[in-house]
Amino acid sequence: MTKLKYEPKNLLDSFCAQKLVEHQFTWCITGVAGFIGSHLLETLLSHGQKVIGVDNFIASDLSNLNEVQSSLTKEQWERFTFIESDVCHLKANHPSLKKVDFILHHAALGSVPGSIDEPELYHKNNVEGFLNVLELAKKLCVRKLIYASSSAVYGENNLTMQKEGYTGTLLSPYAATKITNEAYAQTWHSCYNLPIVGFRYFNIFGSRQDPTGSYAAVIPKWIQCLINKEQIEIYGNGLQVRDFCHVQNVVFANVKACLTNNPRLEGQVFNLSAGEPINLNSLAQLVIKKLSHSLELSDLSEAIYGDARPGDICNSQADTSKITQELGYAPLINLEVGLEEVINWFLMQTNRSPKSKVKFEYTLQ
Numbered sequence: 001m002t003k004l005k006y007e008p009k010n011l012l013d014s015f016c017a018q019k020l021v022e023h024q025f026t027w028c029i030t031g032v033a034g035f036i037g038s039h040l041l042e043t044l045l046s047h048g049q050k051v052i053g054v055d056n057f058i059a060s061d062l063s064n065l066n067e068v069q070s071s072l073t074k075e076q077w078e079r080f081t082f083i084e085s086d087v088c089h090l091k092a093n094h095p096s097l098k099k100v101d102f103i104l105h106h107a108a109l110g111s112v113p114g115s116i117d118e119p120e121l122y123h124k125n126n127v128e129g130f131l132n133v134l135e136l137a138k139k140l141c142v143r144k145l146i147y148a149s150s151s152a153v154y155g156e157n158n159l160t161m162q163k164e165g166y167t168g169t170l171l172s173p174y175a176a177t178k179i180t181n182e183a184y185a186q187t188w189h190s191c192y193n194l195p196i197v198g199f200r201y202f203n204i205f206g207s208r209q210d211p212t213g214s215y216a217a218v219i220p221k222w223i224q225c226l227i228n229k230e231q232i233e234i235y236g237n238g239l240q241v242r243d244f245c246h247v248q249n250v251v252f253a254n255v256k257a258c259l260t261n262n263p264r265l266e267g268q269v270f271n272l273s274a275g276e277p278i279n280l281n282s283l284a285q286l287v288i289k290k291l292s293h294s295l296e297l298s299d300l301s302e303a304i305y306g307d308a309r310p311g312d313i314c315n316s317q318a319d320t321s322k323i324t325q326e327l328g329y330a331p332l333i334n335l336e337v338g339l340e341e342v343i344n345w346f347l348m349q350t351n352r353s354p355k356s357k358v359k360f361e362y363t364l365q
């Protein structure tokens, strides 16, 4: 495997890194044991911050938190407090939530086909949980609440580039929960002046993303397949365009949105991607090419094709001019570097035999 040009891990721009040197804030991350939540946690602890994490493990287990712990020093890890709770039941008088500067709300169920199977469960987690977090943020008088929306809100429309302000026919209950979040967010901003910012994430990928199950995202799933000497499967004809974005860009945008004093951010929602659209056939070739530097893949270089899945959007490509203009965001990690980071991570997991087990120690509230 070629050496990475630069290390994506915990990377921020100099503005954010300097602000975090100057001030130790208290951050509350919901969904902290998940894929994106665990990256937010790792970056903030490694930059000297205090973090309170919330999760009920409905879609995760201890493994991401174990891995974050093992990558940090004891001093860094001790600035983390964990609350095992459903966000629907989190109360503002919780003793650990006395002084919270920022909330990064990432607790939700995130599968399009999963939501078609279990719409009520998705409503409870994603809408009722969100409403409770809004009330929590209001009572705690936080400096800012950031929440995760999704490109799924664009549904089906005729536009080549998805731009904030235009949405199409929603294709799943998951998309409906996210657009409901956006409506509530805008309302809590106009009624209660809540300082809230939403991001519509486009296909986020990175280390620690779950490759298993029928709902898995394509990049981790394909890498795991190829490492296991299995052929990768593409649903549909592979011409669907996606805008993949490395998770460290998401961490960076969350931190930057909290630390930037621009009132025009508040009450708004922004597309967040890396601005490098690619169709699934080309992505498959790129993943195969990158992995072939480390593994013998000669028999596996052809993908197999399955039926298109209900609820999948055909083209998902972000117009990022709004986030660039208002937040000064530009991706820190591009697709190629991001893919190398994930491939390295999967190869390390495979070579770690038996899988190392770190005892997870946290302050349970």
Ligand SMILES: NC(=O)c1ccc[n+]([C@@H]2O[C@H](COP(=O)([O-])OP(=O)(O)OC[C@H]3O[C@@H](n4cnc5c(N)ncnc54)[C@H](O)[C@@H]3O)[C@@H](O)[C@H]2O)c1
Binding pocket: 030, 031, 032, 033, 034, 035, 036, 037, 054, 055, 056, 057, 058, 059, 060, 061, 085, 086, 087, 088, 105, 106, 107, 108, 109, 110, 125, 129, 148, 149, 150, 151, 200, 201, 202, 203, 204, 205, 217
């Ligand atoms: N990963 C992506 O490509 C992507 C794209 C668009 C939007 N998003 C959104 O970003 C957020 C994080 O996504 P992720 O990929 O890290 O998902 P994830 O499933 O890895 O993490 C979500 C975490 O939230 C927890 N959770 C769910 N419901 C909860 C509840 N009611 N109370 C407490 N904890 C709860 C889960 O246990 C899990 O640990 C979600 O809101 C998701 O919809 C992700």
